[in-house]
Amino acid sequence: MITQLLILVNLFATFSLLPATATNQFCEAGIDYGESGCQISSSSSKILIKGGTVVNSHHQEVADVYVEDGLIIAVQPNIKVGDDVIVLDATGKYVMPGGIDPHTHLDMEFMGTQTIDDFFSGQAAALAGGTTMHIDFVIPVDGSLTAGLKLYKQKAQKSCMDYGFHMAITKWDEVVSKEMDLMVKEEGINSFKFFMLYKGSFMINDELLIEGFKKCKSLGALPMVHAENGDAVFEGQKRMIELGITGPEGHALSRPPLLEGEATARAIRLARFVNTPLYVVHVMSIDAMEEVAKARKSGQRVIGEPVVSGLILNDSVLWDPDFSIASKHVPLVICFIFVPSNYQYVMSPPIRAAGHAKALQGALSSGVLQLVGTDHCTFSSTQKAFGIDDFRKIPNGVNGLEERMHLVWDTMVESGQISASDYVRITSTECAKIFNIYPRKGAILPGSDADIIILNPNASFTISAKLHQYRTDTNVYEGVTGKGKVEVTIAGGKIVWKNGELKAFPGSGKYVEMPPFSYVFDGIEKADSNYLSSLQAPVKRSRSST
Numbered sequence: 336m337i338t339q340l341l342i343l344v345n346l347f348a349t350f351s352l353l354p355a356t357a358t359n360q361f362c363e364a365g366i367d368y369g370e371s372g373c374q375i376s377s378s379s380s381k382i383l384i385k386g387g388t389v390v391n392s393h394h395q396e397v398a399d400v401y402v403e404d405g406l407i408i409a410v411q412p413n414i415k416v417g418d419d420v421i422v423l424d425a426t427g428k429y430v431m432p433g434g435i436d437p438h439t440h441l442d443m444e445f446m447g448t449q450t451i452d453d454f455f456s457g458q459a460a461a462l463a464g465g466t467t468m469h470i471d472f473v474i475p476v477d478g479s480l481t482a483g484l485k486l487y488k489q490k491a492q493k494s495c496m497d498y499g500f501h502m503a504i505t506k507w508d509e510v511v512s513k514e515m516d517l518m519v520k521e522e523g524i525n526s527f528k529f530f531m532l533y534k535g536s537f538m539i540n541d542e543l544l545i546e547g548f549k550k551c552k553s554l555g556a557l558p559m560v561h562a563e564n565g566d567a568v569f570e571g572q573k574r575m576i577e578l579g580i581t582g583p584e585g586h587a588l589s590r591p592p593l594l595e596g597e598a599t600a601r602a603i604r605l606a607r608f609v610n611t612p613l614y615v616v617h618v619m620s621i622d623a624m625e626e627v628a629k630a631r632k633s634g635q636r637v638i639g640e641p642v643v644s645g646l647i648l649n650d651s652v653l654w655d656p657d658f659s660i661a662s663k664h665v666p667l668v669i670c671f672i673f674v675p676s677n678y679q680y681v682m683s684p685p686i687r688a689a690g691h692a693k694a695l696q697g698a699l700s701s702g703v704l705q706l707v708g709t710d711h712c713t714f715s716s717t718q719k720a721f722g723i724d725d726f727r728k729i730p731n732g733v734n735g736l737e738e739r740m741h742l743v744w745d746t747m748v749e750s751g752q753i754s755a756s757d758y759v760r761i762t763s764t765e766c767a768k769i770f771n772i773y774p775r776k777g778a779i780l781p782g783s784d785a786d787i788i789i790l791n792p793n794a795s796f797t798i799s800a801k802l803h804q805y806r807t808d809t810n811v812y813e814g815v816t817g818k819g820k821v822e823v824t825i826a827g828g829k830i831v832w833k834n835g836e837l838k839a840f841p842g843s844g845k846y847v848e849m850p851p852f853s854y855v856f857d858g859i860e861k862a863d864s865n866y867l868s869s870l871q872a873p874v875k876r877s878r879s880s881t
């Protein structure tokens with residue numbers, strides 16, 4: 336019955352993908368925003384932010400911030416300006432670097448469909464939530480990095496905020512290895528992601544992981560891993576289906592934390608063997624976090640990235656038996672579909688049992704984990720329903736790009752777990768440092784890009800699919816409220832979000848090239864030469880002749 340209803344509704348699915356709710360806030364061309372785009376804001380490019388508490392990761396002070404032509408010109412008390420300058424009063428508020436999300440998937444083909452948010456709608460939502468840059472993952476086309484990059488450059492032409500790229504590695508051969516040189520030396524990419532799962536498609540084995548790590552190290556590019564044991568996940572999925580568990584709870588049960596812990600430990604040890612820094616994306620469990628902690632304690636350079644969903648949610652939602660009725664507005668008709676409300680929570684690694692989130696928060700405040708991403712990867716409820724009969728077919732991914740700054744503030748700062756300076760570090764500065772674009776990004780300093788937010792700690796926020804800027808019709812944080820509201824976002828020196836009004840312009844975002852050999856590579860050579868001289872080998876042996 337439900338399945339039949341869905342098939343009917345799928346006929347309309349294409350219509351529901353239209354950005355119906357978002358357009359009113361955007362410029363007119365927003366409906367079919369393309370290369371032509373629309374007029375860049377004509378508002379003054381001179382802005383003075385007065386009297387706020389300016390927070391950097393190293394220091395905070397009450398000061399004015401003066402912005403001109405996209406750059407921060409001065410940060411000091413009592414700056415005097417002329418009449419042609421827009422003045423924003425930030426008294427009693429925090430003035431901080433715009434957020435940088437290190438982990439997003441916009442306009443990505445995945446599991447037989449396409450994420451619903453593209454480089455415009457996803458970024459516009461980001462700006463409304465105080466994020467002014469993100470790093471997205473280029474997915475190669477049939478293994479080709481060059482073809483993948485070409486495609487993503489096209490996708491990103493409609494960008495309304497600055498962005499950078501990581502590159503995924505989905506197969507390994509000589510051509511891919513040579514293309515990696517090109518990506519680093521000519522294209523401004525300084526990180527590559529390896530998948531230890533998705534058996535039969537992206538997954539690469541240990542031999543290739545070692546090759547990949549060696550290549551990254553030689554280029555000064557950071558290897559990243561999605562750490563889950565792909566063979567065991569495959570086995571776990573089979574087991575659930577055999578037990579007749581086909582709903583979203585089967586997703587969590589098929590890939591328990593120990594499989595994330597195992598792969599994280601293996602990747603960390605192989606990185607140590609190669610002596611390269613390593614970045615573990617979406618640390619979702621205590622098991623994986625403890626492997627990162629152990630390695631860092633021993634002096635190894637491992638960066639652990641929790642994502643907002645992992646810091647906040649727990650897996651109880653996956654057991655929820657309720658179906659919700661989502662109404663779909665399509666031209667001429669309104670149709671109703673039954674969608675299990677919990678399909679939207681399916682992502683990999685899965686959202687864990689209660690307890691993991693709190694432990695990850697602790698790891699973040701103590702410095703065991705370094706920065707917060709989202710793994711933002713949205714599908715509509717119609718797309719999520721592809722897995723109505725089989726959890727393995729539910730497109731994986733949750734939202735977060737718009738909510739990250741608010742939720743991290745509320746969960747970590749408002750709760751007293753970290754300071755405002757730490758907040759700036761984990762949402763912006765550390766990302767800029769790791770990917771080698773600091774202090775152009777991640778700081779409120781003279782000469783830095785004018786990507787700035789003004790956060791009112793006394794105002795509150797409410798999250799709802801009715802209010803968000805995405806195109807997707809659900810929100811995994813539906814109904815969540817908290818304290819600390821981003822009231823103004825300035826991106827590239829323009830006010831793009833103020834008084835709940837978004838002024839995002841397709842084509843205004845710039846590609847940010849990220850050079851290799853960031854600070855995480857400092858000293859790696861010395862460690863290598865110390866290693867070589869410590870070997871006391873080969874031992875010279877003289878053969879006695881008889």
Ligand SMILES: *[C@@H]1O[C@H](CO)[C@@H](O)[C@H](O)[C@H]1NC(C)=O
Pocket residue numbers: 426427428791792793
């Ligand atoms: C927020 O509340 C604090 C403490 O009451 C106060 O010092 C500050 O000025 C307030 N800020 C705003 C913008 O109202």
Ligand SMILES: *[C@@H]1O[C@H](CO)[C@@H](O)[C@H](O)[C@H]1NC(C)=O
Pocket residue numbers: 648649650651652689690
């Ligand atoms: C788990 O999540 C549910 C639903 O969001 C929430 O009501 C519950 O309080 C959470 N449990 C814990 C222990 O945090």
Ligand SMILES: [Zn+2]
Pocket residue numbers: 438439440710
């Ligand atoms: Zn991801």
